[in-house]
Amino acid sequence: MRPKPRSVLVLCVDRDNDVEEVVGVRTPLVGEDAVEKVAVEFAMKRPEDSDANAIFAALKMYRELKAEGGFEEVEVALVAGHRDEGVKADMRIGEELDEILASRKFDAAILVSDGPTDELVLPILQSRVPVLSVQRVVVQQSRGVEESFLLILRYLRRLLEEEKYKKYSLGVPGALIALYMMLSILVPGYVWHLLLLVLGLSMLIKGFSLDEILKRIYHASPLLFASLVASLLLIALALMTGVNRVSELRGVGVFEALGYFLLASMGEQVLVLDLMVLSLSLPLAAEVLDAVFSDKKVGFSDYGALVLLLLFRQVLLEYSKVLVGTGSIFTLLYWIALTIVVLAVLAAISTLMGKPGRAAYAKSSEL
Numbered sequence: 001m002r003p004k005p006r007s008v009l010v011l012c013v014d015r016d017n018d019v020e021e022v023v024g025v026r027t028p029l030v031g032e033d034a035v036e037k038v039a040v041e042f043a044m045k046r047p048e049d050s051d052a053n054a055i056f057a058a059l060k061m062y063r064e065l066k067a068e069g070g071f072e073e074v075e076v077a078l079v080a081g082h083r084d085e086g087v088k089a090d091m092r093i094g095e096e097l098d099e100i101l102a103s104r105k106f107d108a109a110i111l112v113s114d115g116p117t118d119e120l121v122l123p124i125l126q127s128r129v130p131v132l133s134v135q136r137v138v139v140q141q142s143r144g145v146e147e148s149f150l151l152i153l154r155y156l157r158r159l160l161e162e163e164k165y166k167k168y169s170l171g172v173p174g175a176l177i178a179l180y181m182m183l184s185i186l187v188p189g190y191v192w193h194l195l196l197l198v199l200g201l202s203m204l205i206k207g208f209s210l211d212e213i214l215k216r217i218y219h220a221s222p223l224l225f226a227s228l229v230a231s232l233l234l235i236a237l238a239l240m241t242g243v244n245r246v247s248e249l250r251g252v253g254v255f256e257a258l259g260y261f262l263l264a265s266m267g268e269q270v271l272v273l274d275l276m277v278l279s280l281s282l283p284l285a286a287e288v289l290d291a292v293f294s295d296k297k298v299g300f301s302d303y304g305a306l307v308l309l310l311l312f313r314q315v316l317l318e319y320s321k322v323l324v325g326t327g328s329i330f331t332l333l334y335w336i337a338l339t340i341v342v343l344a345v346l347a348a349i350s351t352l353m354g355k356p357g358r359a360a361y362a363k364s365s366e367l
Contacts, residue, residue: 005107007073008065008132009100012058012112013121014080015089016164018042018051027080028096030104035059035078048154050137054114057137061112075104081121083164094124101128108132223293227286231279238275241266259323262316273320277313281306304346311339 012035020026023041039055046052055078062076079096081089109125111134125131159169179198183191205211218225245264246257262273288302315335321327 005130005132006071007104007106007108008071008075009106009109009129010058010062010065010074010076010112011097011109011125012055012076012078013093014051014054014078015093015121016085017080017083017089017092018046018049019055019078019080021083022046022049027078028100029078030075030100032059032062032076035076038078050114054112054137057135058112061110061135073106075106085164090121090124093121094128097125097128110135112137221286221290223290224283224286227282231282234275234279234282237266238272238279241275242272245272255323256325259320262320263324271317273313273316277309277316281309284309301350304350307346308339308343311335311342315339 019038019042022045023038025038029035029038035055036059039052039059042049042055043052058076058078062074065071065074077100079093079100081093106129108131109129110132111122111125113134114137122131122134159165176195176199180191180195183194187194214225217228242261242264246261249257249260252260262271264272266272266275284302284305291297315332318327318332318335322329322332
């Protein structure tokens with residue numbers, strides 16, 4: 001059986017850092033006087049905010065535990081996160097908890113919260129001190145029509161004025177309205193198709209956190225990021241051109257339609273398959289250039305991959321011609337055989353180039 005805790009910390013968490021922004025006081029705050037002073041000042045400036053109720057609830061619990069005398073030591077503290085919440089808020093809350101626990105040790109803690117967002121910090125608290133209880137403060141509201149109307153207006157005001165909400169309540173609808181007006185002028189017959197496409201892509205990017213992945217790629221290598229963007233544009237252009245060409249055909253099979261899709265011309269002698277191959281080549285070329293500019297060693301496999309892509313372009317061209325009935329199966333087999341031979345040669349060269357390095361590593365290990 002776990003022994004009864006002797007010292008308890010009553011902790012109130014302001015995850016979105018409203019207290020510092022409104023009152024201008026840095027956290028963490030430890031002690032009844034410091035927390036009470038901030039609570040009164042915060043409630044005077046923003047009485048409608050539920051954070052004020054949570055701070056007073058923490059003070060109330062602190063005084064009750066102190067009066068009951070069930071613990072040898074009881075303390076109250078207030079920590080805050082970041083206005084953007086998320087990882088930044090959790091990191092700062094963890095740092096402030098470490099600052100409190102570095103000066104004083106507590107056997108257990110009681111978390112006082114005004115909602116589920118503040119309770120998200122529970123794992124952070126549990127990793128540092130055992131949690132005895134979680135107290136959630138629910139603010140009672142009047143059920144009158146007038147009060148309900150005022151409450152709705154108050155939340156609408158927060159949606160329109162607070163930074164973390166207005167980008168969704170104003171920014172996203174504003175962007176969609178502006179996009180709708182632009183599309184209705186440029187392509188009036190495809191307004192809803194393109195609008196739904198943009199909305200779907202936005203949801204896809206946000207849902208799979210593709211924006212965060214692209215952000216990391218940009219910080220790691222701007223050149224690679226630019227090549228990926230260019231590749232996506234080339235793929236989109238190739239898809240539109242190929243689909244437009246296939247839509248003009250009547251009475252063709254699936255494989256034949258694939259051949260016409262790949263052979264669709266962009267003008268002069270640039271085909272859809274050329275754009276596809278180029279879109280695959282750009283990221284590889286960007287990695288090579290990035291390594292050269294950064295004075296890093298460029299692997300032989302990178303050059304080999306570019307060579308194989310050029311050969312793959314020719315194989316794809318001959319295969320497309322066979323599908324539409326204008327090519328020769330022998331020419332296709334020739335390019336396939338040549339690609340296999342080149343692949344074998346590249347693999348052999350890569351293996352031979354790697355042997356001295358492995359031998360030197362083995363020799364250094366023996367020494």
